[in-house]
Amino acid sequence: MKTRSLGHHQEQLSLLQGTLDVLILRTLVFGRQHGQGIARAIQQTSEDVLLVDHGALYPALQRLEAQKWIAAKWGTSANNRKARFYAITRAGRAQLSQQSNRWRRLAAAMARVLGPDPANG
Amino acid sequence: MRSLFRGRTHADFSAEVQAHLDLETDRLIADGMSPDAAGAAAQRAFGSVALVKERFYETSRWIWLDQLRQDVRYAWRGLRHSPAFVATTVMTLAIGLGLLTIAFTIVNAYVLRPFAVRDPDGLHQIVWHARDGGGQGFRWRDYEDLRRRDDLFSAVIGEHTRFVSSRGRPLMAAVVSPNYFEALGPAMRLGRGLGSNDADGSGDPVVLTDQAWARLYDRDPSAIGRQIDLNGRAFTVVGVLGPAFTGLGDQPRDVFVPLTTRWQARRGQANEPRETELIVRLQPGVAAGQAEAALTPFLNRIIEKQVDLRAEVRPQPSPNTVSVAMLAVLAPVFAAFVLVLVTACANVSNVMLARAIARHREMAVRLSIGASRGRIVRQLLTEGLLIAALAGAAGLALAAWGLRAAALALFSTLPPSVAPLLRLRPMTFDYRVFLFALGASAAATLLFALLPALQASRIPLIDALRGQGGAVRRGSRLRNALVAGQVAVALALVITAVTLARNGAAVGRLNLGFDPAGVMSVNVRGEQDELARPLTAGLLADPRVASVAVTSGNPLFNQVRHVAAAPAHSSAGNSTALTFVSPEFFPMLRIPITRGRGFRPDEAQSAAPVAIVSTATANAFWPGGDPIGRTIRIERPQGRPVDELPEYSEVTVIGTAGDIVTGMLVMGRDAGHIYLPMTPANPHATAILVRGRTDRELGADAMQEIFRRVVPDPQVFEALPLGELRDLQMYPLLAAGWVGSLLGAVALVLSVTGLYGVLTYAISQRRKEIGIRMALGATAGAVVRLVLTQSTRLAGIGALIGTAGTFAVLTMLNTAIHLGAISLVDIGAFGAGLALVFAATVVAACQPARSATRVDPSETLRADA
Numbered sequence: 001m002k003t004r005s006l007g008h009h010q011e012q013l014s015l016l017q018g019t020l021d022v023l024i025l026r027t028l029v030f031g032r033q034h035g036q037g038i039a040r041a042i043q044q045t046s047e048d049v050l051l052v053d054h055g056a057l058y059p060a061l062q063r064l065e066a067q068k069w070i071a072a073k074w075g076t077s078a079n080n081r082k083a084r085f086y087a088i089t090r091a092g093r094a095q096l097s098q099q100s101n102r103w104r105r106l107a108a109a110m111a112r113v114l115g116p117d118p119a120n121g
Numbered sequence: 122m123r124s125l126f127r128g129r130t131h132a133d134f135s136a137e138v139q140a141h142l143d144l145e146t147d148r149l150i151a152d153g154m155s156p157d158a159a160g161a162a163a164q165r166a167f168g169s170v171a172l173v174k175e176r177f178y179e180t181s182r183w184i185w186l187d188q189l190r191q192d193v194r195y196a197w198r199g200l201r202h203s204p205a206f207v208a209t210t211v212m213t214l215a216i217g218l219g220l221l222t223i224a225f226t227i228v229n230a231y232v233l234r235p236f237a238v239r240d241p242d243g244l245h246q247i248v249w250h251a252r253d254g255g256g257q258g259f260r261w262r263d264y265e266d267l268r269r270r271d272d273l274f275s276a277v278i279g280e281h282t283r284f285v286s287s288r289g290r291p292l293m294a295a296v297v298s299p300n301y302f303e304a305l306g307p308a309m310r311l312g313r314g315l316g317s318n319d320a321d322g323s324g325d326p327v328v329l330t331d332q333a334w335a336r337l338y339d340r341d342p343s344a345i346g347r348q349i350d351l352n353g354r355a356f357t358v359v360g361v362l363g364p365a366f367t368g369l370g371d372q373p374r375d376v377f378v379p380l381t382t383r384w385q386a387r388r389g390q391a392n393e394p395r396e397t398e399l400i401v402r403l404q405p406g407v408a409a410g411q412a413e414a415a416l417t418p419f420l421n422r423i424i425e426k427q428v429d430l431r432a433e434v435r436p437q438p439s440p441n442t443v444s445v446a447m448l449a450v451l452a453p454v455f456a457a458f459v460l461v462l463v464t465a466c467a468n469v470s471n472v473m474l475a476r477a478i479a480r481h482r483e484m485a486v487r488l489s490i491g492a493s494r495g496r497i498v499r500q501l502l503t504e505g506l507l508i509a510a511l512a513g514a515a516g517l518a519l520a521a522w523g524l525r526a527a528a529l530a531l532f533s534t535l536p537p538s539v540a541p542l543l544r545l546r547p548m549t550f551d552y553r554v555f556l557f558a559l560g561a562s563a564a565a566t567l568l569f570a571l572l573p574a575l576q577a578s579r580i581p582l583i584d585a586l587r588g589q590g591g592a593v594r595r596g597s598r599l600r601n602a603l604v605a606g607q608v609a610v611a612l613a614l615v616i617t618a619v620t621l622a623r624n625g626a627a628v629g630r631l632n633l634g635f636d637p638a639g640v641m642s643v644n645v646r647g648e649q650d651e652l653a654r655p656l657t658a659g660l661l662a663d664p665r666v667a668s669v670a671v672t673s674g675n676p677l678f679n680q681v682r683h684v685a686a687a688p689a690h691s692s693a694g695n696s697t698a699l700t701f702v703s704p705e706f707f708p709m710l711r712i713p714i715t716r717g718r719g720f721r722p723d724e725a726q727s728a729a730p731v732a733i734v735s736t737a738t739a740n741a742f743w744p745g746g747d748p749i750g751r752t753i754r755i756e757r758p759q760g761r762p763v764d765e766l767p768e769y770s771e772v773t774v775i776g777t778a779g780d781i782v783t784g785m786l787v788m789g790r791d792a793g794h795i796y797l798p799m800t801p802a803n804p805h806a807t808a809i810l811v812r813g814r815t816d817r818e819l820g821a822d823a824m825q826e827i828f829r830r831v832v833p834d835p836q837v838f839e840a841l842p843l844g845e846l847r848d849l850q851m852y853p854l855l856a857a858g859w860v861g862s863l864l865g866a867v868a869l870v871l872s873v874t875g876l877y878g879v880l881t882y883a884i885s886q887r888r889k890e891i892g893i894r895m896a897l898g899a900t901a902g903a904v905v906r907l908v909l910t911q912s913t914r915l916a917g918i919g920a921l922i923g924t925a926g927t928f929a930v931l932t933m934l935n936t937a938i939h940l941g942a943i944s945l946v947d948i949g950a951f952g953a954g955l956a957l958v959f960a961a962t963v964v965a966a967c968q969p970a971r972s973a974t975r976v977d978p979s980e981t982l983r984a985d986a
Contacts, residue, residue, distance in 0.1 A: 035137065036144040039166075054145070055168030058138065059176045062129075077140075079147055084137045 020060045022103060025088055025096040028070060034083035035061060061086060069095050134177045138170055192503035200507060206476060210469045211512045216867060217465030218516030218561055223523050224458040225557045230546040233553060237365035239306035244437035245409060247399040249420050251427035258395035263423050264298060267399060273412050276304040276402040280369060285351045291541050292375040295368055299379055312345045312360030319379045327356040331364040332547055333375035364547050369400060373544040400437055409434040457864050460610045462565060464868045467603040468875045470569040474600055475882050477577035484577050497578040505570025513562035524548050535852060536845035538821060572599060601915055604879050607872035608919025608958060613927040614868045616954035618861035620947045625854040634781030634790055635710035637843035639816050641824060642675045643809040644839050653806035659831040660811055665823060667814045670705035671806040676783040677846040686795055688742045689752035689771060697738060697793040698783060701805040707778055709812050717749045717776030720798040732772040735794035739777045748774045786850045787943050873965045880912055880969035891973055892981030901974040908973050912966035920958055
């Protein structure tokens with residue numbers, strides 16, 4: 001599915017392994033949300049740079065729920081549709097802070113290794 | 122949370138996916154798309170719904186169930202196609218599991234069974250201690266007194282037990298206070314328990330235990346209301362207890378009756394025997410120590426002629442008393458049963474290994490089309506589990522049958538006068554036994570199926586698909602190790618069995634030092650020593666009786682007291698057995714007087730300070746000297762009941778007698794013994810020996826008849842032929858020998874078949890090699906040697922391990938157990954065991970060797986792979 005034609009979305013980045021979990025947890029910090037809302041929120045907050053494969057979202061949610069980092073409950077959406085809402089748990093918050101640090105360190109390290117952009121510099 | 126415990130349903134997940142698509146479509150329509158285009162775009166952004174659902178399915182927790190169902194179906198199909206394989210493996214395992222289940226059921230009945238009364242921890246027993254003795258027997262009026270002490274006790278139960286006769290059939294009766302059932306609250310199966318209005322003696326109610334109900338009425342529910350004869354009187358059955366409760370003591374009861382004057386004619390009189398045990402429940406807030414302090418003045422009032430009286434209120438022991446010593450005895454026995462199961466597992470493991478190797482091409486195909494290794498292992502383990510489940514069920518059936526057979530064998534081989542008195546605990550197959558069988562089967566599966574499964578999944582694909590068994594060599598090494606282990610276990614069990622049998626035979630050959638044939642032993646129950654004189658007179662008056670002797674404890678009853686004794690003027694005393702006997706004792710038991718003379722009637726009459734010592738004592742006190750006329754100093758025994766010995770503090774030796782066995786046979790003859798003279802009037806006369814005019818002892822009926830002439834209640838005497846007491850003492854040794862032999866035989870047969878299987882398989886694998894050898898000129902003898910070499914190498918390694926292990930364990934046990942007539946490290950047994958195992962090896966190798974010589978070189982060389 002990751003190879004499907006994207007047309008006008010060519011500049012979007014595919015997600016690295018493990019990043020989706022962090023993004024979901026981060027999104028849920030702002031309050032409970034259903035799957036479609038999470039997908040939209042990730043896309044918007046990354047200013048449409050990150051592509052979230054909607055289908056890939058659900059196994060990830062399933063995995064996070066099994067780890068007890070998020071909890072789910074059926075509810076009603078703003079436009080009155082039934083949806084399964086997810087909320088972050090205490091364990092989820094701990095996991096998020098740990099993972100965010102890791103990603104920040106990784107990103108900083110990558111930036112140092114790559115140095116200033118040669119094309120622009 | 123709910124989804125984590127129950128697993129999420131597929132429908133729930135599908136609903137969520139649909140909700141996503143709907144929300145996305147709504148959103149796109151709101152952004153200005155047409156509904157059709159929005160639906161398509163939402164679908165496109167989501168990707169394949171089917172794929173996502175499949176991934177959900179894989180991560181869900183139900184997949185293992187689906188796969189298990191698949192595995193079971195597949196395994197079942199595989200097993201159905203090889204009935205011979207199933208039959209051998211299930212049968213082999215069932216024998217091992219069945220034997221172990223039998224062992225566990227017995228342990229369960231005697232050790233693990235809970236105390237089936239209400240609040241068993243709250244029950245306490247009242248015991249009294251004094252300087253010279255103690256006891257737990259009270260009189261009925263003591264019960265009546267304590268029953269009123271509701272400042273201390275919330276309930277007081279009185280009970281005494283005795284054998285009663287129901288038309289010649291002995292029954293163990295508990296004579297209980299009216300509140301017994303109310304205070305203990307045991308579960309009833311039928312009818313009611315005894316109540317307070319049963320005590321007035323108007324009716325004669327009786328409650329049966331489950332076992333007695335089965336034995337007397339064959340579990341007929343209409344037994345309620347029927348009449349049963351007890352000691353010649355009709356009683357009415359009012360209730361049947363549930364199987365869990367058999368009484369308070371460790372001796373299972375048959376019937377419960379309320380205490381009335383029918384059971385104790387002297388109830389309430391001053392000379393009522395102290396035979397009632399008192400069990401109490403303390404009032405809330407009353408500590409045992411408080412009750413003890415309150416009871417001591419009471420004891421001083423009711424118990425005469427004792428000094429330093431004090432009470433003890435101790436927790437009522439559960440009928441299952443698990444002591445460390447008992448566990449130490451049980452552990453090796455249980456280990457032997459486990460070892461037999463391990464041997465059975467090794468056999469099955471071997472068969473499964475061969476089967477796995479035969480199926481390696483199938484495994485290779487499954488692996489190459491994408492089955493994971495784990496899945497293959499799981500698949501093979503499922504097959505093992507299926508076999509174990511079948512074997513477990515068969516093992517339970519075998520155990521049920523085996524227990525019944527063992528009980529029958531027990532009752533038919535016990536000495537005839539003991540068998541009707543023996544009561545076994547009910548051997549119920551409760552949930553503990555089922556859980557145990559389940560656990561043992563599961564453990565067995567891991568033992569026998571895991572190795573072959575791991576082995577089978579490790580095959581190199583290319584070789585296997587090409588038809589070359591890459592795992593064969595490794596597999597055969599594993600099989601060899603299993604067979605060597607089997608031989609080791611079989612050897613250990615055979616050596617143990619032979620050791621037990623030889624010790625049993627040695628103890629059986631032991632010369633008692635006296636002749637028990639034709640002698641009846643009578644013990645006076647309780648403290649009724651004033652009964653010895655009338656009984657002796659009654660016996661002597663009977664024309665069938667040739668002679669009567671009284672003692673303070675008959676030989677083989679292990680009731681001999683020990684005192685410190687020493688030659689006069691010597692400082693330290695030795696612990697020496699001491700028995701009071703009447704002058705008839707030595708001639709009646711044909712104990713030789715080796716020096717000096719026996720007691721004279723006037724010495725017995727006057728309690729003269731004379732003694733006869735055993736040869737061992739004479740040799741110990743005066744080595745090489747003449748003991749006649751010498752003086753012995755006997756110290757007053759401490760803490761022993763009513764030992765008024767001042768006049769015996771110095772006694773003169775008038776003779777020596779041969780050494781005899783008075784205690785346990787396994788301890789051998791007495792290390793030392795001093796005899797003092799007495800008559801039936803002496804308070805020490807609590808046991809009687811009777812020799813009839815013929816060689817056969819007087820029967821129990823004749824004895825009962827004489828007893829009845831002396832006292833109205835013949836139950837105060839228990840009569841046993843002295844010879845049967847020897848048989849009774851021998852019995853555990855014989856039984857241990859039988860059980861050991863059974864286990865040894867089973868293990869030996871299993872290891873012979875295991876060895877046979879390995880050799881047969883090895884030869885089928887080496888047909889080509891053998892064919893080449895024969896083509897190159899090897900004789901049949903050389904081929905046989907080849908097979909025998911392999912066989913003896915395997916057995917040799919096993920024998921080495923087995924001998925060393927058994928020697929270590931038996932040496933350890935031998936130092937832990939001190940029994941004079943028993944030696945656990947028996948070189949003869951080791952020799953016999955090794956010879957037996959060697960012979961078994963040759964038997965196992967015979968057929969494979971013969972088939973090896975029949976290999977046709979021209980055929981095997983032509984055949985490929």
